[in-house]
Amino acid sequence: MVALSNDGGSHKVGNSSSLMLDVQDVHKRFGPLEVLRGVNLQVKRGEVLVLIGPSGSGKSTLLRCINHLEKIDAGHIYIDGQLLGYREVNGRLIEEPEARVARVRATIGIVFQRFNLFPHLTALGNVIEAPIHVRGLPRQRAVEEGVRVLEKVGLGEKLNVYPSQLSGGQQQRVAIARALAMQPKLMLFDEPTSALDPELVGEVLEVMRELAGEGMTMVVVSHEMGFAREVADRMALMDGGQILEEGPPLQFFEAAQHERTRTFLSKIL
Amino acid sequence: MDVFLAIRFDGGAVTEFFFNHVILRGVRNTLEVTILAMLLGTVLGIILAVMRVSHSRPLAGFSAFYVWFIRGTPVLIQLLVVYNGLPQMVGSDEFTHFLTPFRSALITFSLNEAAYMAEIVRAGIQAIEPGQMDAAKSLGMTNLQAMRRVILPQALRVVIPPTGNEFIAMLKNTSVAFVIAFVELTTAARLIYAVNFKVMELLVVASIWYLIMTTAFSVLQAEMEARLAIVERERAIPLTSRVLRALGGGRER
Numbered sequence: 359m360v361a362l363s364n365d366g367g368s369h370k371v372g373n374s375s376s377l378m379l380d381v382q383d384v385h386k387r388f389g390p391l392e393v394l395r396g397v398n399l400q401v402k403r404g405e406v407l408v409l410i411g412p413s414g415s416g417k418s419t420l421l422r423c424i425n426h427l428e429k430i431d432a433g434h435i436y437i438d439g440q441l442l443g444y445r446e447v448n449g450r451l452i453e454e455p456e457a458r459v460a461r462v463r464a465t466i467g468i469v470f471q472r473f474n475l476f477p478h479l480t481a482l483g484n485v486i487e488a489p490i491h492v493r494g495l496p497r498q499r500a501v502e503e504g505v506r507v508l509e510k511v512g513l514g515e516k517l518n519v520y521p522s523q524l525s526g527g528q529q530q531r532v533a534i535a536r537a538l539a540m541q542p543k544l545m546l547f548d549e550p551t552s553a554l555d556p557e558l559v560g561e562v563l564e565v566m567r568e569l570a571g572e573g574m575t576m577v578v579v580s581h582e583m584g585f586a587r588e589v590a591d592r593m594a595l596m597d598g599g600q601i602l603e604e605g606p607p608l609q610f611f612e613a614a615q616h617e618r619t620r621t622f623l624s625k626i627l
Numbered sequence: 628m629d630v631f632l633a634i635r636f637d638g639g640a641v642t643e644f645f646f647n648h649v650i651l652r653g654v655r656n657t658l659e660v661t662i663l664a665m666l667l668g669t670v671l672g673i674i675l676a677v678m679r680v681s682h683s684r685p686l687a688g689f690s691a692f693y694v695w696f697i698r699g700t701p702v703l704i705q706l707l708v709v710y711n712g713l714p715q716m717v718g719s720d721e722f723t724h725f726l727t728p729f730r731s732a733l734i735t736f737s738l739n740e741a742a743y744m745a746e747i748v749r750a751g752i753q754a755i756e757p758g759q760m761d762a763a764k765s766l767g768m769t770n771l772q773a774m775r776r777v778i779l780p781q782a783l784r785v786v787i788p789p790t791g792n793e794f795i796a797m798l799k800n801t802s803v804a805f806v807i808a809f810v811e812l813t814t815a816a817r818l819i820y821a822v823n824f825k826v827m828e829l830l831v832v833a834s835i836w837y838l839i840m841t842t843a844f845s846v847l848q849a850e851m852e853a854r855l856a857i858v859e860r861e862r863a864i865p866l867t868s869r870v871l872r873a874l875g876g877g878r879e880r
Contacts, residue, residue, distance in 0.1 A: 427761055457769055464767025474762035478780050488766035491776060533762075540766060 377436070378403045378544050378575040379424065384433035386416075386423055393419045395599035397433070406576045408586040408607075411596035412622060417579045420596070421546045424577070425466045426459050437462060438543055464492050467537030468546040471553050473529045475521040481508060481532045482517040485539045493540065507535045511565050527558030534565055545569065547578040581626060587611060595619045640828035644819060645835070653815025654836050656729065660811070661798050664736035669790065671737065672744025677774055679749050690745065697742035702735065703803050709735045710807040728809035732801070740797060747789045751782035784855050791848035795841045812836055
């Protein structure tokens, strides 16, 4: 069922209104290499999906397509019912202007494997930058909210410290706080703990666990199976640019249906 | 005994003319044009660099053309074009009088420096990890916002050493402006020795002044780098290291 919204764009409503993320038959190629070959994925509001798979399977690319850092070549992505990156006019897809896309990106938080903190700003500086310049908050309020979210991730003592002076785990927690400061509807995590020393992984997973408990919709690409088992509502295996299997964690760990799933899990468990 | 080679050098003349008012005027003019042209050239260079890396083909194309053209022609010719060539084409007295030697030198050196700064800033922008742009855009910033708030602040730190270089080069390049009757430092020295024939002595005076200016700016540059380093690292850099660094040596600690 398709409905027209006030601004003339169209989006699907009805059964899919509880869907925060709806990826439909998405294709993406880089030159001659097709990295995403018809990906279908749905994530309900408040759900935590953990995406696993071998490297090169397209998991990172998929996340980057979800927040439109990369443009897809075919298919549709709906964020909270709204078509991303394009508007449908008379059955044709027209690219949205950059400013529009930027606004949608502001509602999706992403945490990168290498943190990507802004080195020339303090922890607090990193966190308040977008709320001030993108959300347009007055500085005072942005600082208040920023302090609160940094305290939430356990870094209330490190407000005026520069990223280079923080440990990896602390940097990643600042990155999470920075994303949360924009009050996103959906949080994407691209191997958030893969670049961390083992003893620092726990503090980041703990923050993610809390976030999940608060009802945030999350898509997490990770190899942390313990986290997946405890926190994920659903898991999906991606290989060769496609989702091969999807289901609750128990199914994955005890009764995986696809051959590839079993092979992959046997290698990492 | 006959001396084969007698050195005639009047050290007294050096001290006599060191603070001569014509020399001082030359020093002041050289400094003024250099500082102003570097400021204008840097601002214009940043704009050109952002144009060059933008996705807009016309903007990138224009920027590339500008850089190619300005770097490809001698600044001497550019000076003559601005001071002599343009007034000839425009033909109005007002226009000709507007273009005094100082203004012509300022315009030319600014436009010229912009082309070199554009390349330096562009290299600085491209030296910043793509992850920074990703993070900025993911937070909802537009390309321009990301440039202003995230990329350029980092890029400008990287470009301080080459910019300092450009500054020192321009201090000395201003001597070319003698062709448009601009009284910078070298011209001042030449004006004086044309009358009293103490060629070497006046050239020594000018050289010492150039050395004073270039050294002062080298120290300033090193100081800027050291202060910014405090942000990137934890410890401040000790004074002796700073001074050595300023003079072009010193060990990276």
